[in-house]
Amino acid sequence: MTDVVATNETILVVGGGISGLTAALEAAECGKQVLLVEKNPSVGGRIAQLYKYFPKLCRPSCGQEINLRRLKANKKIRLLTMAEVTNVAGTAGDYDVSITIHPRYVNENCTACGACADAVTAEIDDPFNYNMTKTKAAYLPYNMAYPQRYVIDPSIVGSEDANKAKAACKYEAIDLDMQEQTIEIKVGAVIWATGWRPYDAAKIQPYGYDRFPNVITSVEFERMMDPFGPTGGKLLRPSDAKPAKNIAFIQCAGSRDRNHLTHCSRICCMASLKQSTYIGEQYGDDADAKATIYYIDIRAIDRFEDFYKKVQADEKVHFIKSKVANITQNRDTGDVVLHGVDTEGYQRYDNTHDLCVLAIGMEPSVRADQINDSVSADASGFIQPNGANAAIFGAGCATNALDVNRAVQSATAAALRAIQVVNRVSSAEA
Amino acid sequence: MSDVNTAMVQKYRNDFLKEVEENVEEGHWVKMCMQCGVCSGSCPFGPDWDHPPQEIFMMIRAGKRDEVLTTESMWMCTSCYNCIVRCPRELPITHIMHGLANYAHRLGIAPKMNPTRRFAKIFWNNIAKTGRVNELALSLKLYFMDGFMSGVKNALAMASVGIGMLKTKRLNPFALISHKGVKNPKELHVLLKKAREIEDRRKGIAS
Numbered sequence A: 001m002t003d004v005v006a007t008n009e010t011i012l013v014v015g016g017g018i019s020g021l022t023a024a025l026e027a028a029e030c031g032k033q034v035l036l037v038e039k040n041p042s043v044g045g046r047i048a049q050l051y052k053y054f055p056k057l058c059r060p061s062c063g064q065e066i067n068l069r070r071l072k073a074n075k076k077i078r079l080l081t082m083a084e085v086t087n088v089a090g091t092a093g094d095y096d097v098s099i100t101i102h103p104r105y106v107n108e109n110c111t112a113c114g115a116c117a118d119a120v121t122a123e124i125d126d127p128f129n130y131n132m133t134k135t136k137a138a139y140l141p142y143n144m145a146y147p148q149r150y151v152i153d154p155s156i157v158g159s160e161d162a163n164k165a166k167a168a169c170k171y172e173a174i175d176l177d178m179q180e181q182t183i184e185i186k187v188g189a190v191i192w193a194t195g196w197r198p199y200d201a202a203k204i205q206p207y208g209y210d211r212f213p214n215v216i217t218s219v220e221f222e223r224m225m226d227p228f229g230p231t232g233g234k235l236l237r238p239s240d241a242k243p244a245k246n247i248a249f250i251q252c253a254g255s256r257d258r259n260h261l262t263h264c265s266r267i268c269c270m271a272s273l274k275q276s277t278y279i280g281e282q283y284g285d286d287a288d289a290k291a292t293i294y295y296i297d298i299r300a301i302d303r304f305e306d307f308y309k310k311v312q313a314d315e316k317v318h319f320i321k322s323k324v325a326n327i328t329q330n331r332d333t334g335d336v337v338l339h340g341v342d343t344e345g346y347q348r349y350d351n352t353h354d355l356c357v358l359a360i361g362m363e364p365s366v367r368a369d370q371i372n373d374s375v376s377a378d379a380s381g382f383i384q385p386n387g388a389n390a391a392i393f394g395a396g397c398a399t400n401a402l403d404v405n406r407a408v409q410s411a412t413a414a415a416l417r418a419i420q421v422v423n424r425v426s427s428a429e430a
Numbered sequence B: 001m002s003d004v005n006t007a008m009v010q011k012y013r014n015d016f017l018k019e020v021e022e023n024v025e026e027g028h029w030v031k032m033c034m035q036c037g038v039c040s041g042s043c044p045f046g047p048d049w050d051h052p053p054q055e056i057f058m059m060i061r062a063g064k065r066d067e068v069l070t071t072e073s074m075w076m077c078t079s080c081y082n083c084i085v086r087c088p089r090e091l092p093i094t095h096i097m098h099g100l101a102n103y104a105h106r107l108g109i110a111p112k113m114n115p116t117r118r119f120a121k122i123f124w125n126n127i128a129k130t131g132r133v134n135e136l137a138l139s140l141k142l143y144f145m146d147g148f149m150s151g152v153k154n155a156l157a158m159a160s161v162g163i164g165m166l167k168t169k170r171l172n173p174f175a176l177i178s179h180k181g182v183k184n185p186k187e188l189h190v191l192l193k194k195a196r197e198i199e200d201r202r203k204g205i206a207s
Ligand SMILES: Cc1cc2nc3c(=O)[nH]c(=O)nc-3n(C[C@H](O)[C@H](O)[C@H](O)COP(=O)(O)OP(=O)(O)OC[C@H]3O[C@@H](n4cnc5c(N)ncnc54)[C@H](O)[C@@H]3O)c2cc1C
Pocket: A014, A015, A016, A017, A018, A019, A020, A037, A038, A039, A040, A043, A044, A045, A046, A047, A050, A052, A053, A054, A055, A083, A084, A085, A193, A194, A195, A196, A197, A218, A219, A222, A267, A271, A274, A360, A362, A365, A366, A395, A396, A397, A398, A402, A403, A404, A405, A407
């Protein structure tokens, strides 16, 4: 059994992305007891799947490394992975929480040697690469994963493959008898940082994400640039693995649309501007390589304006003010053809591209009203600040579509609020 | 220029958007358009319009009253509803197109020779007379609307369709003398007149 010590002076942080990690570290470094609950086998969240950060174009792994070092050094944080909060009830300073922990089938003896992965034959979709590739059913989620511990996928448990993995492990790290368990604990305050997920692109029927292999999403494009990603860092289009040079970006794919998400996802303009620079990075001054950004309006807010100006000056990047009406596919070449009207001049276009990237909208991965009845949700399901939320504080993309900078700010604010709650509990008990 | 038109120009001065909001069916939606271009890009008539829907909405806001009300554009709409299903702001674009066409017609400034307008008039007169469409009379009227010679040509071109409809009993060959309307067309006429009065009062058009 996993034994977890938590009291009314403990702060529960749900979600171990950049926001949850930040909130947990800030609170723990102020001396508070923190329980960090992450659904995935490792912490890091979606930023671990990004190639570079706008606007500085630096690598997210750098900041992540610092956070992981802080995490390892801190005795005040108890981390549970593959765990989900299933119920939160109570009032500020006094919450009863149920947590379900799913079996990893690998214990802390694991040295991440990889022998189990070599031994098994079964493969599963790799969620880290948005299912663009497969991974062995005994796997490390990604190179920098923390904890550095393998996972046996439940689909092979009970099969010959699982036994092979167990036999291959020299450290007695594999325990195929692990069971799912639910624990009940008390905490004083909750920081909810479950982040976002990409909107289901297949629902945007006219763009044919489910029909045309060369229509992909921005999160998949981001994975392609990773040297350890599905294409080894090359921009290869899915239909024929040829280098994609003439690339279209469609903004507001699923956002600002009453048929899909009504809100503006706020970061996707910057994400496409950033991704347009990947083309120059990959192809140098190859004249065939270019980006075309189809937009309603570019929302590069406040200090990002400079980055926008820089990209505008790039000859490789073209802008067309138009929401694309629909996409068709050239059956012989696999090229995608974008149809619409350029609203500056009302010109019709039918533009052919090698690859089309949908700047996909962000929606909350857990809707605020699913946390419990008292938590206030906005129209899109993000957590809305409200006195009725009591000591359940939203952080990061659980509260809105935010970039990392703003997500971290909101996480620090949430940590401060949670600290105040547990401080009140301790002074009442003293 | 008709009297109604002059009266409306005086009433709204330069505020054409307000005029549209108050007088055109679903006109209050126009200001919700964010000029994304999806409707224009989705319209099967796209390349043939003088002004696709999104441009019309911009022109309304820019106060281009004469250009909007006298254009053939909204008369081209075939009610395919492509634009409505895709509009991210859920504007009832098709209905606004018909609303604008109807309003221009009521003001007497719609393009006189526009075929859709002429067909709509023929259709309305036909159905309003007896309460049921007299298909034979309607087709003949339509074929011959540009004169005798072109009428004969149109009728010949459509002959096989006509014969097909006769065979499947979709067309009554004796409709010119024996068309069956509703039981009491007089009552229908009173009804329609009243409806027109109510609508005109609502829109501030003196009839
Ligand atoms: C295409 C694209 C490019 C981007 N590029 C940039 C960029 O260059 N620069 C930038 O600043 N921002 C960028 N962003 C935004 C960035 O991804 C977010 O700001 C960031 O991921 C927010 O972190 P978060 O911790 O709030 O959420 P997440 O990263 O989503 O983390 C949430 C965590 O909670 C966990 N979780 C979810 N549900 C549960 C549950 N029920 N129980 C427990 N745990 C749960 C998840 O597994 C995850 O680990 C980009 C976004 C997109 C879509």
